[in-house]
Amino acid sequence: MNLNFDSFVLAAATADLADEPLARDHADIVEFRMDLAEDPLSQLEKYDGELPILATNRAEWEGGEAQEDGRLETLAEVTALESVEAIDVELQSILDGDAEEVLETARDRGVTVIASAHDFEGTPPRPEMVRTLTEAGKYADVAKLAVTATSKADTLALLSATEQLTSHGDTVATMAMGEAGSHTRAVAPVYGSKIGYAPVDPEEATAPGQYDLATLRTLVDELQ
Numbered sequence: 646m647n648l649n650f651d652s653f654v655l656a657a658a659t660a661d662l663a664d665e666p667l668a669r670d671h672a673d674i675v676e677f678r679m680d681l682a683e684d685p686l687s688q689l690e691k692y693d694g695e696l697p698i699l700a701t702n703r704a705e706w707e708g709g710e711a712q713e714d715g716r717l718e719t720l721a722e723v724t725a726l727e728s729v730e731a732i733d734v735e736l737q738s739i740l741d742g743d744a745e746e747v748l749e750t751a752r753d754r755g756v757t758v759i760a761s762a763h764d765f766e767g768t769p770p771r772p773e774m775v776r777t778l779t780e781a782g783k784y785a786d787v788a789k790l791a792v793t794a795t796s797k798a799d800t801l802a803l804l805s806a807t808e809q810l811t812s813h814g815d816t817v818a819t820m821a822m823g824e825a826g827s828h829t830r831a832v833a834p835v836y837g838s839k840i841g842y843a844p845v846d847p848e849e850a851t852a853p854g855q856y857d858l859a860t861l862r863t864l865v866d867e868l869q
């Protein structure tokens with residue numbers, strides 16, 4: 646398993662690390678949504694699964710459930726665990742100057758950083774998506790952007806931005822949320838997106854329009 650994200654990585658998104666054995670057959674890593682989990686620290690400490698963990702502690706203001714107080718400190722703390730090979734940090738926290746410590750801790754410990762941005766309202770114009778991804782890439786190993794698509798033009802703009810950044814040599818992960826965007830989860834990897842997210846249990850989706858894990862694995866593998 647390479648966690649440089651230089652080839653596509655499928656993340657099983659879950660708030661329950663007991664799901665890992667079910668994810669093993671299809672996923673490359675587990676995205677542990679600490680913000681949605683019960684007792685995230687003790688789940689992580691007890692974890693003895695095979696798949697490496699990408700830890701996410703998503704802020705309330707970015708669509709998650711974590712309170713701001715201590716949020717990034719907790720994320721920094723879990724980078725000490727051997728199973729945690731990557732973390733997700735909101736681009737906005739980085740730009741606000743709140744993430745310096747967590748970024749430095751991750752770097753010191755050789756943990757990969759994903760800087761992410763989400764738009765739950767719509768799809769920004771293509772140049773803005775390119776700017777956001779370029780900005781995120783300045784601070785992190787992977788620049789991630791999830792938007793909400795309501796039309797085919799939205800999905801094409803996202804795929805086109807993905808292709809541009811990828812051919813420029815940037816490592817990006819992109820996806821469009823919502824029904825109109827679902828297919829981008831399968832197709833964006835063709836244009837260079839390096840991470841896909843899917844729930845083990847479709848009832849427990851962590852974003853609108855996700856496929857279940859087995860389906861996304863099949864679709865991505867067929868298209869590559």
Ligand SMILES: O=C1C[C@@](O)(C(=O)O)C[C@@H](O)[C@@H]1O
Nearest residue numbers: 658701791820822842851852
């Ligand atoms: O940021 C992302 C991407 C995501 O929102 C998606 O659209 O698949 C799912 C989240 O679990 C993850 O943290």
